[in-house]
Amino acid sequence: MKMAMSNVVKVRVPGTTANCGSGFDTLGIACTIYNEFTLSLTGQDDLTVEVTGEGRDIIPADERNIAVKAVRAVLDRVGWPGRGMHIAMTNAIPLARGLGSSAAAIVAGLVAANAATGNTLSPKDILAMATAFEGHPDNVAPALTGGVTVSFLQDGQPHSLRFVPPSALSLVVAVPAFTLATELARQALPQTVPFSDAVFNVSRAALLSVALCQGEFGLLRYALEDRLHQPYREKLVPGMPEVFAAAMNNGALGVALSGAGPCLMAFADRNEAAIGEAMVQAFKDIGVTAAYLSLNIDTEGTKVLSTA
Numbered sequence: 001m002k003m004a005m006s007n008v009v010k011v012r013v014p015g016t017t018a019n020c021g022s023g024f025d026t027l028g029i030a031c032t033i034y035n036e037f038t039l040s041l042t043g044q045d046d047l048t049v050e051v052t053g054e055g056r057d058i059i060p061a062d063e064r065n066i067a068v069k070a071v072r073a074v075l076d077r078v079g080w081p082g083r084g085m086h087i088a089m090t091n092a093i094p095l096a097r098g099l100g101s102s103a104a105a106i107v108a109g110l111v112a113a114n115a116a117t118g119n120t121l122s123p124k125d126i127l128a129m130a131t132a133f134e135g136h137p138d139n140v141a142p143a144l145t146g147g148v149t150v151s152f153l154q155d156g157q158p159h160s161l162r163f164v165p166p167s168a169l170s171l172v173v174a175v176p177a178f179t180l181a182t183e184l185a186r187q188a189l190p191q192t193v194p195f196s197d198a199v200f201n202v203s204r205a206a207l208l209s210v211a212l213c214q215g216e217f218g219l220l221r222y223a224l225e226d227r228l229h230q231p232y233r234e235k236l237v238p239g240m241p242e243v244f245a246a247a248m249n250n251g252a253l254g255v256a257l258s259g260a261g262p263c264l265m266a267f268a269d270r271n272e273a274a275i276g277e278a279m280v281q282a283f284k285d286i287g288v289t290a291a292y293l294s295l296n297i298d299t300e301g302t303k304v305l306s307t308a
Helices: 066-078 101-116 123-134 140-145 182-187 195-214 217-223 230-236 240-249 272-285
Strands: 007-018 027-041 047-053 085-091 148-154 157-163 170-176 254-257 264-268 290-296 303-307
Touching (some): 007 101, 047 066, 066 123, 085 101, 101 123, 101 140, 101 303, 123 140, 140 148, 140 157, 148 195, 170 240, 182 230, 230 254, 240 254, 240 264, 264 272, 272 290
Parallel strands (some): 047 085
Antiparallel strands (some): 007 027, 007 303, 027 085, 027 148, 027 290, 170 264, 254 264
């Protein structure tokens, strides 16, 4: 294979919210908040990583960087002879908050490297590689395709269905000033749950998919209810019940923990500013600094913005 000395690709990747209450480890939604990622394959043995925006002081700028690992995985998979690269990351997605920052980095690295090496990997290949990095497909699937995704693993392989709700839906996200590691949130979960709680979640998860697909947003207050993970993670997010109540009292359609948290998300079709301000105030009332984002559902997924 003849390697070009400069292959420069710029991609844009959306943030994501996963679980959405009852859809634990299954349902994900792409959000209109984005990281941009520029990859230059240098043809040398060098590595440079520049980070601006969110995480600029804590994201590793060496081989430990998850995006670097993702690029390397593609280069190895396609047999690309060069190892050198320059990466520039411009991040708007908050880190370790439950908005899919790690999934975005993984997907960015895979898609950019695939584009830079001739697009030999299929979307199915990219999804499988992203899932292998992330451990589950519920964030990486919507990051790739946009919209709402329902994902599952069969014989270790990820599969995903995508749809876009028929009418506009806002995602109001309260972002507290503290982080929460996904590993810690996982450790809070029990090994077993009561049978009645499992049945409860099956009914709510099925309702959630259909309500979003058909635009029956009035049912979201019930569809987003959960008994598998949110009650056990509540102690890790101070103020969670109060913030949820504030959102509902100001017109939210329903509420959920975003991913593993600590971001808290309200689904809305109006009053977004009032909902966001009330959520921030509820956090403030218990001594937690927070801000809010008013987002929509991203329908494009990861886009290659430019190639050179």
